[in-house]
């Protein structure tokens with residue numbers, strides 16, 4: 001059994017501790033000794049292995065999940081002035097990539113329990129846009145062309161329902177699957193499982209940021225069934241060059257290249273892919289470890305009146321990237337911020353996913369979003385706390401989080 005690297009963060013229980021093991025370290029060292037550090041043979045292997053792991057025809061490795069989303073929208077042909085449905089309950093990246101094109105993110109509310117994009121509200125916002133009565137102060141006349149569902153925490157938003165909504169309304173789907181590897185879905189218990197990225201949308205975009213379900217330090221992957229989309233994303237990921245450096249310098253290629261389009265600098269390094277290759281080998285084992293932590297929490301917290309636990313669904317394989325509890329503020333004498341202060345005082349790292357986009361100055365000031373335009377997210381985010389969940393969490397750490405939260409809820413209970 002290989003040793004896991006210890007964290008340098010001095011919390012009793014950190015919010016996250018990366019599960020880095022000896023094989024990753026050895027592969028990075030081998031890469032450093034190989035004479036080839038940037039995009040090369042290890043990136044190609046990582047792409048192939050990841051495509052196989054999610055059941056996709058093509059995978060393009062890039063240096064962040066944000067880059068994957070940007071390339072996906074570019075390949076879909078997004079244009080300035082067009083509009084895209086984006087959940088307000090997400091990270092900055094999902095909407096900022098729409099802004100890169102001068103396009104308009106139309107924010108959509110979330111489900112109060114799953115926190116996932118609410119397709120009924122998406123239909124409402126779409127009708128407002130297409131009826132010439134846009135929400136907030138969005139420009140009238142912007143044509144809505146796509147939707148970007150986000151699988152918050154690793155719980156898949158029903159890909160069948162998203163697909164139907166999109167095809168009924170002539171929209172493309174690009175998934176923000178930053179949290180959703182490995183994750184899967186089936187329509188019902190009699191149907192086959194479909195993995196996230198296995199044809200669940202035009203392009204599914206994964207993140208390998210430091211605290212994601214697998215990491216390369218920084219990194220991402222765009223997967224698709226469509227060879228044309230894959231070719232375009234690959235081209236644009238490296239300055240729009242006709243062939244990359246590995247092709248030019250390894251035995252097969254010549255020195256010359258042509259600039260075919262003004263691309264970006266989004267390629268992943270072989271050093272990062274070296275980490276990813278071995279993280280990938282352990283992805284399911286690490287998911288199972290996180291699932292066990294989630295189950296322990298949910299069993300222990302079921303009887304606490306002061307909070308609600310995240311939902312489970314028999315028709316989902318949940319990646320359990322996050323474990324977000326929703327506080328019952330009507331049952332507690334403290335608010336969410338004080339709850340987090342007290343957990344921090346006890347040495348437990350936690351976070352909030354997320355302050356919704358419409359409560360950030362940029363989206364308030366640029367598009368005039370008000371809390372009442374997205375009432376569910378406006379309410380629920382003030383109750384959210386994400387608890388520590390990571391592979392390699394010790395029994396003592398799990399027990400300490402549970403007993404601290406039980407004590408806090410009891411002390412601060414209104415009844």
Ligand SMILES: Cc1ncc(COP(=O)(O)O)c(C=O)c1O
Nearest residue numbers: 064065066091093178207208209
């Ligand atoms: C939902 C979501 N989308 C996209 C991203 C962007 O991923 P990256 O940090 O790899 O660019 C993140 C990162 O935290 C995320 O949480």
